[in-house]
Amino acid sequence: MPPLLDTHGEHLLRELAPQVLAVVVRRFSDFAAAEDAVQEALIAASLQWPRDGVPDSPRAWLIQVASRRMTDYLRSEVARHRREAAAAMETDRLAWAAGVESDVEQDDTLILLFMCCHPVLSPSSAIALTLRAVGGLTTREIANAFLVPEATMAQRISRAKQSIKASGVPFNMPDAMERAERLMSVLHVLYLIFNEGYSGSIGSDLQRRDLANEAIRLTRAVHHLLPDNGEVAGLLALMILTDARRRARTGPEGELIPLDKQDRTLWDQKAISEGVALISLTLSRGSIGSYQLQAAIAAVHDEAARAQDTDWTQILALYGLLRRISDNPMVTLNYAIAAAMVHGPSTGLKLLEALDADSRLAGHYRIDAVRAHLFEMAGDQQRAIAYYQAAARRTTSIPERDYLTTKVTRMNEDSLE
Amino acid sequence: MKYILMMNTTERGPYSIFNWPTKDFEAHIAYWKSLNTDLKNLGELVAVEALTGPDQAKLVRADKNGMPVTDGVFPESKEFLAGYWIIDVESPERAYEIAARASAAPGPGGVPLNMAIEVRQVMTGRRDELS
Numbered sequence: 001m002p003p004l005l006d007t008h009g010e011h012l013l014r015e016l017a018p019q020v021l022a023v024v025v026r027r028f029s030d031f032a033a034a035e036d037a038v039q040e041a042l043i044a045a046s047l048q049w050p051r052d053g054v055p056d057s058p059r060a061w062l063i064q065v066a067s068r069r070m071t072d073y074l075r076s077e078v079a080r081h082r083r084e085a086a087a088a089m090e091t092d093r094l095a096w097a098a099g100v101e102s103d104v105e106q107d108d109t110l111i112l113l114f115m116c117c118h119p120v121l122s123p124s125s126a127i128a129l130t131l132r133a134v135g136g137l138t139t140r141e142i143a144n145a146f147l148v149p150e151a152t153m154a155q156r157i158s159r160a161k162q163s164i165k166a167s168g169v170p171f172n173m174p175d176a177m178e179r180a181e182r183l184m185s186v187l188h189v190l191y192l193i194f195n196e197g198y199s200g201s202i203g204s205d206l207q208r209r210d211l212a213n214e215a216i217r218l219t220r221a222v223h224h225l226l227p228d229n230g231e232v233a234g235l236l237a238l239m240i241l242t243d244a245r246r247r248a249r250t251g252p253e254g255e256l257i258p259l260d261k262q263d264r265t266l267w268d269q270k271a272i273s274e275g276v277a278l279i280s281l282t283l284s285r286g287s288i289g290s291y292q293l294q295a296a297i298a299a300v301h302d303e304a305a306r307a308q309d310t311d312w313t314q315i316l317a318l319y320g321l322l323r324r325i326s327d328n329p330m331v332t333l334n335y336a337i338a339a340a341m342v343h344g345p346s347t348g349l350k351l352l353e354a355l356d357a358d359s360r361l362a363g364h365y366r367i368d369a370v371r372a373h374l375f376e377m378a379g380d381q382q383r384a385i386a387y388y389q390a391a392a393r394r395t396t397s398i399p400e401r402d403y404l405t406t407k408v409t410r411m412n413e414d415s416l417e
Numbered sequence: 418m419k420y421i422l423m424m425n426t427t428e429r430g431p432y433s434i435f436n437w438p439t440k441d442f443e444a445h446i447a448y449w450k451s452l453n454t455d456l457k458n459l460g461e462l463v464a465v466e467a468l469t470g471p472d473q474a475k476l477v478r479a480d481k482n483g484m485p486v487t488d489g490v491f492p493e494s495k496e497f498l499a500g501y502w503i504i505d506v507e508s509p510e511r512a513y514e515i516a517a518r519a520s521a522a523p524g525p526g527g528v529p530l531n532m533a534i535e536v537r538q539v540m541t542g543r544r545d546e547l548s
Contacts, residue, residue: 253447392435393432393472398467405434405435409436409442412436413439
């Protein structure tokens with residue numbers, strides 16, 4: 001087996017990937033082909049650098065290799081489209097003459113993200129394309145993380161690129177009007193990548209963790225480019241504060257440990273400090289948004305040394321604000337839990353009734369699970385067991401199913417004693 | 418050669434597990450984890466999937482316009498596929514051995530459930546012209 005790239009080299013590759021891609025796209029103005037060429041250059045680097053050493057200018061090396069692949073590709077097209085290819089070769093020659101460093105642009109990563117997270121793409125396509133084009137992951141790595149065959153993932157990425165091509169999205173910064181809206185889809189895709197890594201029910205922990213790390217790294221990059229955007233900072237803080245509990249949230253057998261049962265000494269205090277500082281600074285500027293509020297809630301949880309020290313009054317107030325700006329039934333669900341913690345389970349149960357009529361959440365196991373929890377709090381064992389059972393039957397997550405089933409069997413045992 | 422091992426829900430019904438003692442449920446889950454880990458480490462595991470319960474299972478057929486017509490939900494007493502493994506092994510005997518291990522998963526009181534595991538060889542796309 002050939003030597004492998006060390007962690008430092010891998011980080012370098014992933015960091016350079018979007019920069020190199022942007023240069024090649026500008027030079028050849030064919031996003032789909034450029035993306036393939038860069039992927040090949042990254043693979044070539046991961047094979048050659050461990051053997052020959054990292055080149056003096058790794059970025060120029062990658063650009064050169066990718067451009068050579070592009071030229072090869074265009075040459076092979078010559079037979080079919082002689083004239084068009086000739087024009088492309090000319091562009092190539094002119095671009096080379098312009099020099100390697102002159103076409104670097106600060107916002108390249110952002111432009112690429114806007115492209116990969118374009119609303120014409122389905123979320124699963126946008127996720128895959130973002131991880132490859134911006135994250136610099138290989139198709140195999142992405143396929144492994146989502147537990148699908150490599151050929152399937154390759155096809156998903158290729159179709160995503162075709163959709164982009166067909167939609168005629170230009171490779172440049174959207175205008176100010178469009179930018180805010182497009183940024184929201186970027187943040188949503190990053191949020192989904194993080195969630196997939198953090199709470200995904202499939203795959204081994206190690207593979208999933210990479211996705212959470214990748215989402216944090218990409219969100220950090222966006223925050224670096226847009227330091228004044230409150231929602232970007234909010235999302236980054238939310239990820240950091242949630243990820244800080246990573247080591248405490250699963251037991252040795254991979255079993256799920258709920259927030260109030262976690263060993264809080266396992267929480268990453270350094271990450272918590274970073275996240276709290278970030279969200280405090282952001283909120284102090286007076287901006288408000290859904291990710292910022294969620295981050296603030298995560299911060300309140302993280303700052304409680306013991307579960308019983310949690311400031312539920314503050315959490316309830318924050319969910320109240322969140323409910324005003326977001327029409328998401330999951331928010332109402334969490335609001336009901338917070339209300340139950342402050343005012344007692346019957347208040348929470350009453351709030352849940354409003355959700356029964358909401359078709360978006362109808363039959364979702366989370367409603368049953370929360371209801372079960374609140375009946376348990378209220379001391380109504382029989383109803384709690386029935387709802388835990390209903391939730392266990394409905395969930396599609398194996399760790400959730402096992403957790404909920406154990407709740408049922410434990411409560412059955414307690415009721416016999 | 419590849420085999421699919423298909424496990425049906427027990428005849429006591431798919432949700433009888435809710436009435437097991439906690440420690441027996443936990444032992445049951447641990448048994449699956451160790452089986453899957455072993456198959457993976459031996460290089461024999463191709464795929465393993467657990468399926469959600471029959472609550473939302475539907476049988477779908479196309480009507481004369483090609484539109485889906487769904488049938489279900491079905492009574493709980495009916496047997497349902499609970500999950501499957503696809504394994505790649507050297508011999509049918511090895512496939513039966515693995516099936517027997519799956520069949521013997523512990524139930525209440527740690528007593529083996531001895532569920533029926535259906536074993537079917539998976540066809541290949543290879544042409545056996547040389548044999």
